[in-house]
Amino acid sequence: MATPAQDRKLRDPSLNPGDQPYFDACAEGKLLIKKCSDCGEVHHYPRALCPFCFSDKVNWLQTKGTGVIYTYSVTRRGGPVPYCIAYVTLDEGPKMMTNIVDCDLDGIKVGQKVKVVFKKTENGASVPMFTPA
Amino acid sequence: MSIKGKAYIVGAYEHPLRKAPNHSVSQLHAECAKGALEDAGLTKNDIDGYFCAGDAPGANVWSMANYMNLKQLKHVDSTDMGGCSYLVHVAHAAEAIAMGKCNVALVTLAGRPNSEGSSGTQVRDRGANMPDSPFEMPYSPVTVNLYAMCAMRHMHEYGTTSEQLAWVKVAASHHAQHNPNAMLRNVVTVEEVVNSPMISDPLHRLDCCVVSDGGGAVIVAKPEIAKSLKRPLVKLTGTGESTKGQFGGNVDLVYSGAAWTGPRAFEMAGCKPSDIKYASIYDSFTITVVMQIEDLGFCKKGEGGKFVADGNLIAGSGKLPFNTDGGGLCNNHPANRGGMTKILEAVRQLRGEAHPAVQVKNCNIALAHGTGGALGHRHGSATLIMERE
Numbered sequence: 001m002a003t004p005a006q007d008r009k010l011r012d013p014s015l016n017p018g019d020q021p022y023f024d025a026c027a028e029g030k031l032l033i034k035k036c037s038d039c040g041e042v043h044h045y046p047r048a049l050c051p052f053c054f055s056d057k058v059n060w061l062q063t064k065g066t067g068v069i070y071t072y073s074v075t076r077r078g079g080p081v082p083y084c085i086a087y088v089t090l091d092e093g094p095k096m097m098t099n100i101v102d103c104d105l106d107g108i109k110v111g112q113k114v115k116v117v118f119k120k121t122e123n124g125a126s127v128p129m130f131t132p133a
Numbered sequence: 134m135s136i137k138g139k140a141y142i143v144g145a146y147e148h149p150l151r152k153a154p155n156h157s158v159s160q161l162h163a164e165c166a167k168g169a170l171e172d173a174g175l176t177k178n179d180i181d182g183y184f185c186a187g188d189a190p191g192a193n194v195w196s197m198a199n200y201m202n203l204k205q206l207k208h209v210d211s212t213d214m215g216g217c218s219y220l221v222h223v224a225h226a227a228e229a230i231a232m233g234k235c236n237v238a239l240v241t242l243a244g245r246p247n248s249e250g251s252s253g254t255q256v257r258d259r260g261a262n263m264p265d266s267p268f269e270m271p272y273s274p275v276t277v278n279l280y281a282m283c284a285m286r287h288m289h290e291y292g293t294t295s296e297q298l299a300w301v302k303v304a305a306s307h308h309a310q311h312n313p314n315a316m317l318r319n320v321v322t323v324e325e326v327v328n329s330p331m332i333s334d335p336l337h338r339l340d341c342c343v344v345s346d347g348g349g350a351v352i353v354a355k356p357e358i359a360k361s362l363k364r365p366l367v368k369l370t371g372t373g374e375s376t377k378g379q380f381g382g383n384v385d386l387v388y389s390g391a392a393w394t395g396p397r398a399f400e401m402a403g404c405k406p407s408d409i410k411y412a413s414i415y416d417s418f419t420i421t422v423v424m425q426i427e428d429l430g431f432c433k434k435g436e437g438g439k440f441v442a443d444g445n446l447i448a449g450s451g452k453l454p455f456n457t458d459g460g461g462l463c464n465n466h467p468a469n470r471g472g473m474t475k476i477l478e479a480v481r482q483l484r485g486e487a488h489p490a491v492q493v494k495n496c497n498i499a500l501a502h503g504t505g506g507a508l509g510h511r512h513g514s515a516t517l518i519m520e521r522e
Binding site: 010011012013014015016019022023033041042043044045046047051052070071072073074075076077078079083085086087093094095096097098099110111121125127129 | 252253254255256261262263264265266267268269270271272273274275277278279281282283284285286289330331332333334335336338379380381382383384386510
């Protein structure tokens with residue numbers, strides 16, 4: 001039994017000051033995280049201060065856009081269509097909340113290799129999602 | 134500071150309604166306050182400390198204090214820790230009493246999510262300025278899938294099964310059959326749980342708590358007052374509170390903040406998990422119970438599935454009688470916040486006032502533990518240990 005992923009209406013991100021470069025990069029097909037030039041740690045979601053050392057010397061870092069599924073759940077009730085929420089462990093280290101798309105939702109596995117794709121929200125912002133690599 | 138022996142729970146009341154479309158939320162809060170005062174044998178004018186959380190209209194203290202016309206408040210606290218707020222409030226009340234800031238503290242909870250059509254599959258807007266929102270809301274995180282992701286990872290790391298999770302619901306249903314106010318009173322089987330509709334993999338409909346209206350209240354008082362009243366003495370002995378998040382991206386979903394609050398509460402109380410005769414464990418979902426039982430130290434990490442299986446949470450036969458009112462899984466979950474009802478059933482057990490069919494014999498030490506928010510991204514945790522004196 002297969003449950004093909006379907007397109008669904010995506011909520012627009014409600015941006016806070018400092019978030020725009022991330023979504024500008026998404027529109028260009030790039031997934032960014034932040035790296036601290038003081039302690040060297042990378043983090044996600046992006047912050048103005050490093051969550052590890054509180055340094056304000058944090059810079060955008062372009063990821064390879066690849067990772068593995070840490071965990072997931074296919075939500076089958078409540079929405080117009082089933083969808084898969086997940087955390088993906090990026091090859092650079094951080095785990096990010098996302099959706100797994102463009103695949104059979106019944107075939108998704110923890111540990112599966114995935115790569116980033118970008119989907120448009122209702123008003124046209126690009127957000128990163130992942131599909132089996 | 135240690136709260137051990139500094140304050141007592143002297144009044145407790147659970148609102149009997151599970152659907153209250155014609156009650157205002159303020160009325161529910163006030164009816165719970167009235168019920169708890171009557172239970173304690175105190176009057177409104179005795180209250181000089183008041184605690185409420187985000188379920189109170191306005192999410193402040195003064196709206197409900199004004200509605201109830203509380204005129205002599207010397208200590209107020211509107212700490213919001215989601216569903217575990219009320220466990221935190223009881224601990225903070227004990228601290229305030231110990232510091233001499235107040236003598237009789239009221240804690241109320243109430244809400245009407247059942248009448249208002251709330252569901253754990255709805256995307257909830259968390260308001261403006263949330264730093265995480267742009268990076269999460271497009272993915273439709275909802276209550277059930279945030280917990281489901283914990284369950285999926287727990288199964289992956291430890292081999293926990295759906296059947297093991299189902300035992301949590303089975304145990305709750307065994308208790309709920311004796312509670313005339315419980316929303317779901319039918320005893321269910323493991324097969325019925327795992328064959329109920331899949332809501333969000335791997336959580337089935339019967340892995341999820343109910344959505345109910347209602348509320349509850351407790352009164353916390355200083356020892357001299359508690360000992361002047363006619364009710365059995367329920368002494369506060371240990372507490373812990375904390376929050377856990379995503380650690381800047383180093384997400385780890387197989388444990389909860391109970392891993393920190395539990396040991397602190399046990400240390401303060403001077404007891405250990407094997408001393409606990411009854412435990413109220415927040416049961417928003419079956420996986421919530423399994424993770425917290427591990428984190429609180431009732432079994433080793435990863436062995437919660439085995440621990441809850443085969444009826445080990447059922448009063449009378451199991452190793453750890455839990456949620457003998459039927460819990461959130463069967464009884465109620467007022468305001469979508471289950472912390473208050475966890476305290477109430479622990480108090481009943483310590484007083485010997487639980488339903489005779491589920492009353493734990495010689496119940497002299499009980500634990501209540503709650504979560505707030507969601508284990509799948511950010512949550513609060515709070516533990517209380519209480520003793521019958």
